[in-house]
Amino acid sequence: MMRLVQDWIPQQRWFGGKGRTITSVEEDSATIILDADPQVRLLVVRVGYDDGTSEHYQLLLASTKDAVEQRLEHALLGEHEGRLVYDAVHDPVASSALLDHLAGGHQVETLSFVNDAPIDADLPGRVLGAEQSNTSLVYGDALILKVFRRLQPGANPDIEVTKALADAGSPHVATPLAWYDGRVDGEVTTLGLLQPFLRGSSDGWSMATASVRDLFGEADLHADEVGGDFAGESERLGAATGEVHGLMRQVLPSATAGADESQATARQLNERLDAALLVVPELAEHADAMRASYDVVATRTAAVEVQRVHGDYHLGQVLRTQEGWVLLDFEGEPARPLSERRALMSPLRDVAGMLRSFDYAAQHLLAEQTVRPDLIYRAEEWATRNRNAFCDGYAAAVGADPREEAVLLRAFELDKAVYETVYEARNRPSWLRVPLASIGRLVGEAA
Numbered sequence: 001m002m003r004l005v006q007d008w009i010p011q012q013r014w015f016g017g018k019g020r021t022i023t024s025v026e027e028d029s030a031t032i033i034l035d036a037d038p039q040v041r042l043l044v045v046r047v048g049y050d051d052g053t054s055e056h057y058q059l060l061l062a063s064t065k066d067a068v069e070q071r072l073e074h075a076l077l078g079e080h081e082g083r084l085v086y087d088a089v090h091d092p093v094a095s096s097a098l099l100d101h102l103a104g105g106h107q108v109e110t111l112s113f114v115n116d117a118p119i120d121a122d123l124p125g126r127v128l129g130a131e132q133s134n135t136s137l138v139y140g141d142a143l144i145l146k147v148f149r150r151l152q153p154g155a156n157p158d159i160e161v162t163k164a165l166a167d168a169g170s171p172h173v174a175t176p177l178a179w180y181d182g183r184v185d186g187e188v189t190t191l192g193l194l195q196p197f198l199r200g201s202s203d204g205w206s207m208a209t210a211s212v213r214d215l216f217g218e219a220d221l222h223a224d225e226v227g228g229d230f231a232g233e234s235e236r237l238g239a240a241t242g243e244v245h246g247l248m249r250q251v252l253p254s255a256t257a258g259a260d261e262s263q264a265t266a267r268q269l270n271e272r273l274d275a276a277l278l279v280v281p282e283l284a285e286h287a288d289a290m291r292a293s294y295d296v297v298a299t300r301t302a303a304v305e306v307q308r309v310h311g312d313y314h315l316g317q318v319l320r321t322q323e324g325w326v327l328l329d330f331e332g333e334p335a336r337p338l339s340e341r342r343a344l345m346s347p348l349r350d351v352a353g354m355l356r357s358f359d360y361a362a363q364h365l366l367a368e369q370t371v372r373p374d375l376i377y378r379a380e381e382w383a384t385r386n387r388n389a390f391c392d393g394y395a396a397a398v399g400a401d402p403r404e405e406a407v408l409l410r411a412f413e414l415d416k417a418v419y420e421t422v423y424e425a426r427n428r429p430s431w432l433r434v435p436l437a438s439i440g441r442l443v444g445e446a447a
Ligand SMILES: Nc1ncnc2c1ncn2[C@@H]1O[C@H](COP(=O)(O)OP(=O)(O)O)[C@@H](O)[C@H]1O
Pocket: 128, 130, 131, 132, 133, 134, 135, 136, 144, 146, 174, 195, 196, 197, 198, 199, 201, 203, 316, 317, 319, 328, 329, 331
């Protein structure tokens, strides 16, 4: 069985070990959550790599004696002991079994299903197309269950933070309704989170890129003149972000840190740059200038307010509902260790993440076409306008303008852009010039 998993897992969108060689796949735990035909098992597997590291993943695998229906053929892993094995998230029978356990608050061996609200177990489930780091199941357009794929033993920041904010009455998160815990390496770990499905909402990335497309279509008009101007939304998003940060500071740990915090930050940014340089030689040209920016951070003596943050904040992590902006996915960057993702840090990291995302949204229609100077100018104008609107909204909500912390903010933006270059070099080399151009601009501003 693990042989089948080893061949199948590298092709999954959520698999984080791409580019590394798998040397082993072992079962950490396996629980039958539906004992019928198909039989559905929830597995935690440990994937070992040739560099000695390993990662845990959650799998839902179904097996059947019969032939699988045609619509499930794409989900097949292969045959094991005379039974066909497939990825169960695509089978409504399996998604129903999960919802049933959540609605009933069942204990199934070491799996604990817990609910905080009545759940309608009869809603039909389907897998959400827009898969990112995890797999989400949508039930009757009313509920969404996020099945965490990559697992790290211990408290999952997504449920921890979202629940703290929802309990404190924030209108900017989707309230956790139910969840299930299992064990990873013996430690209790949240494996899935059920929230209301925000029907009819649009994600920030689609809205922002639609606005950019409108602008390109109106060749003679400026960003503030076209119908699809996004600045009002950007400002509201900034305000929502500021309100969420403020509430996180109240209901989760926070601290005022001294100069050692700035030194540690500079050290961390330098280390990440060192690692990125090994993957992206094109960064070398800007390395000295970036390090100079990090040095300025290291010599900062002013206090830094640190707190829990979102950790992976960009336009794809926010939804615009009829009522306003909702922030999703407080998991942090799944590739980073849990201790780092739960660490207290400057909320400017999130601000920097969103500012980078505005740049990306502006550039993304241009990334794969031949350069057109008029459109590049338009794209930059759009990005500047929306970045400023976001900061205006944020400043109004928290009472302090992030742009006044220019040194720290720029260092965090550079760090994000460095991370993006690694991602692009590995996944979409033709896009590499987007973060590289931003790095050029940021170090130019600093000079
Ligand atoms: N409560 C929700 N209502 C509607 N859509 C949602 C909801 N939560 C997530 N989504 C959709 O699913 C996508 C992935 O969700 P997210 O929580 O960011 O998971 P991942 O860890 O896979 O990135 C989002 O970009 C959004 O489009």
